[in-house]
Amino acid sequence: MLKVDLGRVDREGSVLVETEVPADDALWHDSGIDWAGPVDVRLRVSLAGTGEVVARGSLKGTLAQECRRCLRPLQEKVEEEVTLVFSADVTDEDVGDGDAYPFDPSKRDLDLGEAVRGEVILATNPYVVCDPECRGLCPRCGANLNEGACGCTAEEVDPRWEALRAQKDR
Ligand SMILES: [Zn+2]
Ligand SMILES: [Zn+2]
Numbered sequence: 001m002l003k004v005d006l007g008r009v010d011r012e013g014s015v016l017v018e019t020e021v022p023a024d025d026a027l028w029h030d031s032g033i034d035w036a037g038p039v040d041v042r043l044r045v046s047l048a049g050t051g052e053v054v055a056r057g058s059l060k061g062t063l064a065q066e067c068r069r070c071l072r073p074l075q076e077k078v079e080e081e082v083t084l085v086f087s088a089d090v091t092d093e094d095v096g097d098g099d100a101y102p103f104d105p106s107k108r109d110l111d112l113g114e115a116v117r118g119e120v121i122l123a124t125n126p127y128v129v130c131d132p133e134c135r136g137l138c139p140r141c142g143a144n145l146n147e148g149a150c151g152c153t154a155e156e157v158d159p160r161w162e163a164l165r166a167q168k169d170r
Contacts, residue, residue: 001019002017002019002021002027002041002111002112002113002116003109003110003111003112003113004017004045004055004109004110004112005108005109006047006053006105006107006108006109006110007108009045009046009047009053010047013046014044014045014046015044015045015046016042016043016044016045017041017042017043017044017045017055017057017112018041018042018043019041020038020039020040020041021038021039021041021116022038023035023036023037023038023039023064027113027116027117028117031117031120031121032121032126033063033120033121033124034063034064034065035061035062035063035064036061036062036063036064036075037061037062038061039059039060039061039120040058040059040060040061041057041058041059041112041116042057042058042059042060043055043056043057043058043082043084043112043116044056044057045110045112048085051087051088051089051105052085052086052087052088052100053085053086053103053110054083054084054085054086055082055083055084055086055112055115056082056083056084057081057082058079058080058081058082059078059079059080059082059116059119059120059123060077060078060079060080061077061078061120062075062076062077062078063075063076063077063078063124065126065128066128067128067129067130067131067134068127068128068129069129069130069134069135069136069137070130070134070135070136070137070144070145070146071137072130072144074128074130076125076128078120078123078124080119080120080123082119084101084112084115084116084119085099085100085101086100086101086102086103086110086115087100087101087102087103088102088103088104088105090102090103101114101115101118134146138150138152140152
């Protein structure tokens with residue numbers, strides 16, 4: 001669970017939240033993020049004294065992505081050091097404007113989920129390639145051009161020559 005009891009944080013000074021968020025957790029739904037395994041979350045939560053709550057720590061996981069050119073499955077490691085600031089002065093509409101996330105001081109628990117999800121989305125590159133030299137797939141037959149020419153590349157005729165030839169034939 002990514003919830004922390006603020007009363008406990010107040011009493012103990014800080015609370016360490018250590019958990020594994022499963023790859024299929026509702027937190028990742030509609031985020032565009034696919035994980036190859038659980039995500040390690042380790043955050044130390046403390047009160048900042050100015051009516052803010054600060055969570056500092058790391059997010060670690062392995063993304064299940066695919067090369068955007070050849071669609072080969074890729075596993076990308078994500079390891080982010082994060083500092084999440086929650087402020088009672090921030091409303092839901094402000095999210096994205098600044099660095100702080102909203103929290104409601106009248107509630108006993110602070111849910112870190114939305115902030116963790118937000119940080120992960122920021123840290124992820126959705127456009128990965130297996131290799132900068134990846135040749136991708138043939139747009140005609142779909143063959144993987146990294147494995148060799150597919151045959152249609154050689155026969156391909158530049159449409160401009162086609163047009164010239166048509167004029168000559170007249
Ligand atoms: Zn590729
Ligand atoms: Zn081809």
